Amino acid sequence: MTNKSQEESNKTAKKMLIKNNLVERGNEARIIRKIVAIIALVFILAAGGMILGGYLYIKSALKPLDSENQKQKEVEVPIGSSTTSIGNLLEEKKIIKNGTIFKYYVKFNNISGFQAGNYKFSPSMTLKEITDALQTGKLVNKAVFKITVPEGLQLDQIAEIIAKNTDYSAKEIMEKLDDPKTVDEFAKKYPEIITEDLKADNIKHPFEGYLYPATYSFYEEKPSLDSIIDTMIKQTKDVLADFHGILAEKDMNVHELLTMASLIEKEATAKADRHKIASVFFNRMEAGMPLQTDPTIAYALGEHKVRTMYEDLKVDSPYNTYEHKGLTPGPIANAGKESIEAVLNPADTDYLYFLAEYGTGDVYFAKTLEEHNALKKKHITDKRKEASE
Known part of the structure; x- marks a missing residue:
């Protein structure tokens, strides 16, 4: 074979090799595309299955747990129960399928006004029947x-x-x-x-x-x-x-919270801003001033006094906030949620004094003793004189 023939033969072989490589790569690419397509299909089917499964689960959870089971179970809903706790309670009692679904059913249907009490529910009841009963307060029996x-x-x-x-x-x-x-x-x-x-x-x-x-x-x-x-x-x-987290943040314990809340509760009139009263108490303690709140004097005396007299301020008691700085040893009364929340979220003020107007209960706040005394003369002393004339 001549050199020229040999070269042509080599070129032909090289072309065939390149062609075969291209064919092989094309086959590999097709196989990879098929694998990717199969994997993608699997994921789509899986996701679809999950969505479908979730849909079917939610749909079933919205239906009675057991439409054939009409056996009633007693369920006690405590005072102050949240929708979440009621849902969990109903799930635990096997009245409904899922407490979380119950919570969102209530939320999306804008249902509120659940009443505490003892109820009788069965697994055959719909969520609407259950929520209707909780709203109307249809109890097992009337309270004695x-x-x-x-x-x-x-x-x-x-x-x-x-x-x-x-x-x-x-x-x-x-x-x-x-x-x-x-x-x-x-x-x-x-x-x-x-x-x-x-x-x-x-x-x-x-x-x-x-x-x-x-x-x-x-x-x-x-x-x-x-x-x-x-x-x-x-x-x-x-x-x-609900307040334990914020108590920890404020480095305050339950006893301190209830004690401060009780002082606010006893000082607050119907027209009072409890958050501002809380700010006064906190500001006074921060300034090293005694709280000087009259209800603590009445408590120290063991009397339910309407008006605190000057001689009362000398009572020897750890509850006397004119003689002792800081909080009283414990609460002096019970406090509602408004006063509790005021302790945990006091207003941001510079006030150190406040008073309630004689006869009206309107509350006035002051930053200085001079301002406070002027308010006291105008809204208490002068008002009392007018009333007595």
Whole structure:
């Protein structure tokens, strides 16, 4: 073979090799595309399956858990229960399929006004039937009696209210509440709120401020005194549950919170801005000033006084905020949620004084003693003179 023929033969072989390589690469590319397409299809089918599965699950969760099961179960919805806690409770009792779905059903349908109480629900009920019952308060049975505890009451006043609605005497109730054994019992049950602070030597009544103001329904003719007290302390625990995070941020404990809230509750009139009153108390403590709040004097004296006299300010008591700086040893009354929230979110002010106008309850704030005295003359002293003439 000549050199020329050899070169042509080599060129032909090289072309064939290149062609074969191109063909092989084309085959590989087709295979890769097929694999990618298959993987993509698998993912699409999986995602579709998940979406479909989720849709079907939600759809089933919106239906009765068991339309054939009409057996009723008693469900107690505590005072202050959130939609989330009610949904979880119904799921635990096997009344509904999913508590979270229940929560969003309530939210998207703008349903509110659920009432506490004892209910009877069955797995055959629809979510609408359940929410309708919770809104209308269709209970298992009517309460035998109710006890209403308003805001700003002291423990002896609450004892009187309990006594009027039960066979227990006010003296018996107070003895129970002041017994250290009672503190120990509830400290074991509610350690997050009942602490050693209640056992301090200078505390007048351990449970002062710990019986939450609310209306309580009782379904027994003669509930035990323990159960009555328990119901009210549990309500305090439930109300405070949402505030533990901010308490930690502010380096404040429950006892301090309830103590400050009680001072605000006793000082606040219907027209008062509790957040501003809270700012005054905090500003005074920061400035090293005594709180000088009159309700603490009445508490120290053990009297429910309408007006504090000058000689009253000399009472020898750790609750005398004219003589002692800082908070009182404990609460001087119970406090509602508004006063509790005011403690945790005081207004940003420079005020150091406030007073309520005689006769109207309008509240005026001042930054200086001079300004405060002028307001006092105008809205209290002069108003009293006018009223007496």
